[in-house]
Amino acid sequence: MLFVDSDRRRRPTLDTVAAAVGVSRATVSNAYNRPDQLSSSLRERILETARSLGYAGPDPVARSLATRSSAAVGFMLPQGLSGAFSDPALSIVLDGLASTVDGHDHSLVLMPGDATGGPRPSIVARAQADVMVAYSLPDSAPALDAVAARGLPLVVIDQPVLPGSARVEVQDYLGATLAASFLLELGHTSFGVLMFSLHPDGVSGPASVERRSAVSFRVSRDRLGGYLDTLEKAGVKPDNVPVWEARGSDRELGRLGARWLLTRTPRPSALLCASDQLAFGALQAARDLGLTVPRDVSVVGFDDVPEAAYSDPPLTTVRQPLAEKGRRAGELALKLLAGGRPPRPTRLDVSLAQRDSTAPRT
Amino acid sequence: MLFVDSDRRRRPTLDTVAAAVGVSRATVSNAYNRPDQLSSSLRERILETARSLGYAGPDPVARSLATRSSAAVGFMLPQGLSGAFSDPALSIVLDGLASTVDGHDHSLVLMPGDATGGPRPSIVARAQADVMVAYSLPDSAPALDAVAARGLPLVVIDQPVLPGSARVEVQDYLGATLAASFLLELGHTSFGVLMFSLHPDGVSGPASVERRSAVSFRVSRDRLGGYLDTLEKAGVKPDNVPVWEARGSDRELGRLGARWLLTRTPRPSALLCASDQLAFGALQAARDLGLTVPRDVSVVGFDDVPEAAYSDPPLTTVRQPLAEKGRRAGELALKLLAGGRPPRPTRLDVSLAQRDSTAPRT
DNA sequence: CAGCATGACTGAAGCGCTTCAGTCCCGCCA
DNA sequence: TGGCGGGACTGAAGCGCTTCAGTCATGCTG
Numbered sequence: 161m162l163f164v165d166s167d168r169r170r171r172p173t174l175d176t177v178a179a180a181v182g183v184s185r186a187t188v189s190n191a192y193n194r195p196d197q198l199s200s201s202l203r204e205r206i207l208e209t210a211r212s213l214g215y216a217g218p219d220p221v222a223r224s225l226a227t228r229s230s231a232a233v234g235f236m237l238p239q240g241l242s243g244a245f246s247d248p249a250l251s252i253v254l255d256g257l258a259s260t261v262d263g264h265d266h267s268l269v270l271m272p273g274d275a276t277g278g279p280r281p282s283i284v285a286r287a288q289a290d291v292m293v294a295y296s297l298p299d300s301a302p303a304l305d306a307v308a309a310r311g312l313p314l315v316v317i318d319q320p321v322l323p324g325s326a327r328v329e330v331q332d333y334l335g336a337t338l339a340a341s342f343l344l345e346l347g348h349t350s351f352g353v354l355m356f357s358l359h360p361d362g363v364s365g366p367a368s369v370e371r372r373s374a375v376s377f378r379v380s381r382d383r384l385g386g387y388l389d390t391l392e393k394a395g396v397k398p399d400n401v402p403v404w405e406a407r408g409s410d411r412e413l414g415r416l417g418a419r420w421l422l423t424r425t426p427r428p429s430a431l432l433c434a435s436d437q438l439a440f441g442a443l444q445a446a447r448d449l450g451l452t453v454p455r456d457v458s459v460v461g462f463d464d465v466p467e468a469a470y471s472d473p474p475l476t477t478v479r480q481p482l483a484e485k486g487r488r489a490g491e492l493a494l495k496l497l498a499g500g501r502p503p504r505p506t507r508l509d510v511s512l513a514q515r516d517s518t519a520p521r522t
Numbered sequence: 523m524l525f526v527d528s529d530r531r532r533r534p535t536l537d538t539v540a541a542a543v544g545v546s547r548a549t550v551s552n553a554y555n556r557p558d559q560l561s562s563s564l565r566e567r568i569l570e571t572a573r574s575l576g577y578a579g580p581d582p583v584a585r586s587l588a589t590r591s592s593a594a595v596g597f598m599l600p601q602g603l604s605g606a607f608s609d610p611a612l613s614i615v616l617d618g619l620a621s622t623v624d625g626h627d628h629s630l631v632l633m634p635g636d637a638t639g640g641p642r643p644s645i646v647a648r649a650q651a652d653v654m655v656a657y658s659l660p661d662s663a664p665a666l667d668a669v670a671a672r673g674l675p676l677v678v679i680d681q682p683v684l685p686g687s688a689r690v691e692v693q694d695y696l697g698a699t700l701a702a703s704f705l706l707e708l709g710h711t712s713f714g715v716l717m718f719s720l721h722p723d724g725v726s727g728p729a730s731v732e733r734r735s736a737v738s739f740r741v742s743r744d745r746l747g748g749y750l751d752t753l754e755k756a757g758v759k760p761d762n763v764p765v766w767e768a769r770g771s772d773r774e775l776g777r778l779g780a781r782w783l784l785t786r787t788p789r790p791s792a793l794l795c796a797s798d799q800l801a802f803g804a805l806q807a808a809r810d811l812g813l814t815v816p817r818d819v820s821v822v823g824f825d826d827v828p829e830a831a832y833s834d835p836p837l838t839t840v841r842q843p844l845a846e847k848g849r850r851a852g853e854l855a856l857k858l859l860a861g862g863r864p865p866r867p868t869r870l871d872v873s874l875a876q877r878d879s880t881a882p883r884t
Numbered sequence: 885c886a887g888c889a890t891g892a893c894t895g896a897a898g899c900g901c902t903t904c905a906g907t908c909c910c911g912c913c914a
Numbered sequence: 915t916g917g918c919g920g921g922a923c924t925g926a927a928g929c930g931c932t933t934c935a936g937t938c939a940t941g942c943t944g
Contacts, residue, residue, distance in 0.1 A: 216671040223930080306578075584929090
């Protein structure tokens with residue numbers, strides 16, 4: 161195989177092949193797209209000629225123009241790729257999405273976000289996709305306006321409902337409630353909360369009161385809200401609960417935040433973590449500080465990524481069906497593409513996976 | 523914003539706007555693409571009218587057809603997304619690529635692989651991209667033929683050279699040599715090797731002699747070769763070195779493999795791991811078995827992902843410039859797109875990052 | 885043998901845009 | 915006042931394909 165683009169300008173087209181075989185262009189097109197429209201002998205002859213001419217099949221762009229469908233779904237992320245993929249939760253969701261979409265011969269256009277918390281509108285405006293999937297964008301992402309301007313159907317994952325969009329969502333608030341309640345039942349009274357981004361500005365640090373209110377990301381809002389509301393109902397004042405906001409969701413950021421939380425006075429006996437990655441970091445931080453989990457401190461994660469079952473100790477965490485989330489999103493996208501109306505939001509269940517990173521307060 | 527596709531069939535076009543403003547279609551096009559071609563007052567008027575008509579700018583597909591360029595680069599992966607992204611090394615490379623490409627207003631089309639070790643040829647044939655990047659595909663991936671058939675320029679990362687393609691590569695063999703030599707210098711004499719896939723068939727297990735020879739992935743071939751050749755030169759028979767092949771590159775698979783390696787008799791005093799993720803798993807396996815790293819066993823990784831500096835203990839590993847790799851690939855892709863000839867392969871350096879997971883043999 | 889359904893193939897009209905050679909007009913200079 | 919340069923805008927030819935209404939034999943039915 162030769163990868164030269166020497167004469168990229170003079171590639172054979174349908175007409176070239178048609179002329180060579182001595183049939184009309186429509187027939188060559190049919191040879192590729194509707195085999196039933198011509199005799200199989202002619203079809204063979206056409207395909208054969210095409211091959212010898214170095215014609216690789218109908219040009220995807222021209223085909224898209226003619227059919228008014230690009231057979232691609234766009235995926236919009238809140239951040240750059242390296243940050244986004246540092247949490248396996250996204251990979252799992254995206255994998256679910258990709259396999260669904262791929263099975264229908266659609267491709268996936270990735271649109272990484274930047275500092276605004278989503279892809280640049282110009283990127284969205286020019287993306288060759290006929291349906292968009294937004295993954296956990298902040299409420300006000302300009303990218304969403306760009307999608308609306310183009311009139312493209314939209315599927316949102318982990319985001320507030322937008323008029324006319326399809327949505328798959330997880331009961332984050334409920335999940336957070338489960339985690340907090342469980343720790344309360346174990347007798348814990350002093351807590352620390354380890355969050356990922358509350359706002360799309362890349363800030364890490366203790367979360368001030370302002371930052372805690374009017375949180376930009378729906379997922380963060382629900383998880384943090386679920387934690388604090390539950391604690392408050394049990395008599396733990398939210399103001400007394402230290403919250404660390406990490407600017408992403410990976411181990412190292414989690415370790416950093418947990419170190420801060422675990423060196424507060426009084427030291428929390430339980431840590432609520434917004435993701436498993438952050439929780440893994442917390443496990444590490446505890447170890448760094450010479451603390452034993454769960455004896456000295458209990459840790460609860462969120463997501464139940466596969467690794468949670470194998471960490472040291474295995475992580476108690478809120479389970480959500482990640483792959484299913486991606487698959488559903490894919491199906492919704494395909495459905496919208498086919499002209500379907502957005503169905504009522506799919507709501508996926510959460511549950512608590514109890515493992516060994518939690519114990520009664522000693 | 524409303525995300526209804528009600529009248530997706532009757533969207534305004536350039537002509538609609540042109541008619542509304544009372545100018546020619548060419549002028550409207552210029553308003554978007556060549557502001558210098560018309561008076562700014564007219565341009566304003568056009569843009570204003572477009573807005574009020576709900577016209578979101580030139581249709582990307584039609585534009586691509588007219589300009590014969592889709593402004594997108596395709597990225598082909600050897601496996602599904604969840605597997606692929608379980609190793610942060612890929613995320614970092616892809617992030618480097620994406621930011622380069624994105625900076626030039628190109629988008630990224632992701633093509634996940636399947637059991638054949640690459641995307642299905644039909645996907646490649648229909649992808650709307652005008653340059654492809656292949657990431658660590660097996661030597662014989664059908665996807666590569668599909669790219670050649672379309673005559674698209676190709677950039678390969680971590681793969682053998684293909685005629686006419688541009689390439690960015692890392693001195694994997696040399697890196698492996700560095701790792702093995704270092705352990706030899708520390709006095710180690712019994713080794714275990716923890717590899718990721720040697721062949722694209724999803725097999726995990728001890729690597730038989732056949733599987734070790736004629737390895738399908740260039741990276742695996744070079745790293746394994748570098749390890750074994752170096753050991754052999756020092757008098758360690760390759761046949762006596764247990765090699766575990768994991769079917770992917772994540773912690774859990776690493777842990778599994780390392781458990782096997784560390785329970786051989788005699789127990790290796792040093793583990794050579796083909797990636798940091800596998801090495802992290804090995805650290806965990808050692809811990810599981812009550813072994814202390816590096817006292818009881820030394821572990822060396824490969825890649826130097828950011829986390830390697832923070833693991834417990836911090837990992838000795840072969841450093842390769844991951845982000846740079848992605849950036850270079852992006853630049854090459856853009857260059858080919860601009861009609862450049864494939865330059866001579868870029869060869870990125872490796873070095874050994876010595877940290878605390880290695881120690882002299884006791 | 886007329887009539888007609890059927891299969892095989894074609895002509896031509898788009899799909900929505902870019903681009904380039906013009907056309908036209910205005911103001912300026914000699 | 916005539917000539918001319920240049921800015922502003924336009925006409926029309928594609929880009930490579932899909933699709934649909936036909937056309938035209940062919941063979942079958944009654």
